[in-house]
Amino acid sequence: MRQRVVRLALVAGVIAVALLVALNLRGGEGGTSEDKPRSTARHSAATQPRLTVPAGYDPRPGWEIAMASAEYAIARKAGRIGYLERTGGDRFRLRTLDTATGRAGWTGRPWRPPASDGPLPRLLSVARDGREYFVTWTFGRAGEDTLTTAGTFVVLDVYGADDGTRRRVEIPWPTAPTVSGTGPGILVGDGRTRSAVVDPASGVVTQVPETSLGHPKGCAGCRRLTEVRGLTAKGLLLSGESGFWVRGGWYSRDVAPAGGDRASGVPTSVVPGRLLAVWRPAKGSKDAATHDIWAVHDSASGRPLVQVRCRRPAIEPGEYPQAVLAPGGGFLVAGNLAFDLERRTGHCFEESDGSKPLTLTTVTDAGLAYGATSARGPADALAGGGTPIALDLASGVPQPLASGVRLPGAEAAGVGLFGWTDTQDRPRLSGHRARTS
Template identity: 30%
Template sequence: MAALVLGTLAGCSSDSGGKADPTAGATHKAAAPVRLPVPDGFATETGWSTSASPEATDAEPGSSGFPLVAVAPTSGLVIQAAADGSRVRAFALASGKTVWTFTPKALTGVRAGVFVQEGKAGEKVVLARQGKTSGSGLSTSRRTTTIDVIAADSAKKATAAHHLDLAAPDDTAASFTATDSGILVGPVTDGVHEKAVAIDAATGAERSVQKRSVTVSGCGSGSCSVQASPAFATSQGVVSAFQQQDGCDQWAEGGTPCTYGFQVGDAWNSTSVAPSGMHVGIPLAVTGPYLVAAWHTSDTQTDPPTLSAPKRTILAVHDLSTGKIKAQVSCTSADAITLQPGSAQSSIHRSPNGDFLVSGQVGFDLSTGRGHCFTSTASTKGIDLTAVADDGTAYGIVHVVDDTEATSLYGRLPIAQDGTDTPEHDSARVSLRSGTATALPAASEVPVYVASGGHGVFRTRDVVAVYPGS
């Protein structure tokens, strides 16, 4: 892509830094479209666009971070938050018309993120902010994390159905780990929380979640208990990840291999659904009724699991409620990319018809159970997938290996940072039916969402644009 680089819809942070926010004007409206360089199949002469604020790198790579743009697919809305958290605006995806706006209680020094969650009560927009209260009057200023939940089908002047104010200790750098069905608030290390607050967007209820004891099989001659840390929340409960250290052979000297694994709520754990011969399972992401996990054998437990060569890794789509594998594919990569709990959450998307799914560098045809790898080889570069359409056409950014932690994490999309000269990225179009990949013209932007009617949503460092299919 050109100097305008895609900012992921989930996995970013932002701080206004005292600069004027282009999204904050009360009379702001979607304008005639800026004509970005996009793939064939999108009509850039029609549609709409609006200004956007750059999304800076999240302090905790691998978490879902602080995105400023999200899509509510059922409601047909593009949701945009101001960088300073002072306003949320919902645009009709097809027309760009402002459907509603939301103005939260004021905070200072804000980092804001906006998410869309789906439940039985319909789509909810979640505005998550870190900042400080004003300290006016007799009240002292204090750090806080606030959560505002707004119904996606709100009227013109939206109000929060639920408002949560969570005290934030001065020595704690909290983050948000959000999926389309749950949110955790708390410090993140290597993709997991020591402890966190789980938020139910439907009810506004909050509860504390911490490490839990999980029983795993294969500990020598029997079972043993391990401590599992919360990674992300789903409709089936919190997914917790663990690393077995006792009752196993950590040095691959002929004993029972140690296990990396995970527990999904109280429903199932990875040891009961692991593919044959796979001792390591990492929960990468969740969307709707599916969880994507990475599986492979392990020689030792001294290093984090990686997607590399020549050892093969199985990427699988599991039924979230039962653990049953719905689709899978075996992959290798010429790049050593760390597999971390939740690291592919920012890149997981289903096609609107539900037939296809992408996450990280793999894509699946759920109707056939087949998957395709778009990982690197000795002669080709990997592709980080960003969106998939109803016909199985997916788009992505050519993976760039550099010294940043973000590029070493599987599934993490590149983020456009404010005040930096972001390098150009190449991009590609792939078919999840055939597994073929085609390079796009230089400087092409790729969509972050493709609607059932063909509209593509594009996000650069300072523009959000929506173009109809041509």
């Protein structure tokens, strides 16, 4: 069932826009290109402590912003970073900057979330047909009745990353949603079988009925514990009790990695063009009771690209590690797993020898990964928890970094992005250029 965008009448106050420079509006509801954010002002070393970064990056930031949201999104082709800024009270706006130089880009118009006491707006990026978009989304109630879930909506503002043109999309939604942008559309889900896909170019919303999930023939277990897992270029990725599949496309039983139990696959993380899945070894294998097979698959065809065996934890984790791709797509890391997708090699950094647990958070196009031992997870490692390490995937040997070194949350346009909080509890994002020698 296809439906056009439902316009939601949001209760709005009077918006007073005081700009310090002349506004240069770009098409539609686009952003301003010359409204320079206060957050791009540099702070002297006398008043602001210097962030300690790995030796692979220039110790002095090329640019820095402050008082922005902790989240940011990257449009790599457009060379921009998007971030949210509170403009006073309950209003927000999306700002952008040039990744390489830190120069301010376009700025979106201020807006209010549907519920002033609801969760803060979230931000992601998505690409379709060669064009990139920034997407802010919120969830709230359309009416004043707080005793029922009727009238709640997911509200998305979709901005063209290159020029800031905006399109608002509002979807009636009964419960708190999950929203992801692995492409080529924006997936809205409820963590189970309800889903909607938004075309970022047109704003068209396609709802997938729960009766049309394309369960594979002959897989009775696929109809139990069915769950929408993500979106691929070929359609929705779903899983059941004994398999996973792309609706109208491939089925996990046909793409199991070598030595894997064909009925055991579980998709754990989806990134653009790739899928990370965990499998049990085939029954009768000597390590079937102690190990898992982790495989990176091409999400369009399901074909396994690379795999590695890893000791199964004594206690199953509450959640699986999230995959992170290098900017160019040649490397992938997730938790204690690292893969070179070009050379088809994988590493599992196990704890069976008594070593401390390793959490990898970032990987560059040079195959250099960053992470930490003894961190509670990626967020803790990026916040300075644990002992920082660097890992060259060519050698597969983690090297400890100096105490206090912070890890890049991502790398784009040859710049490492470091999110941190200063001594006055203000969130900051700084860009440090990667050294070439």
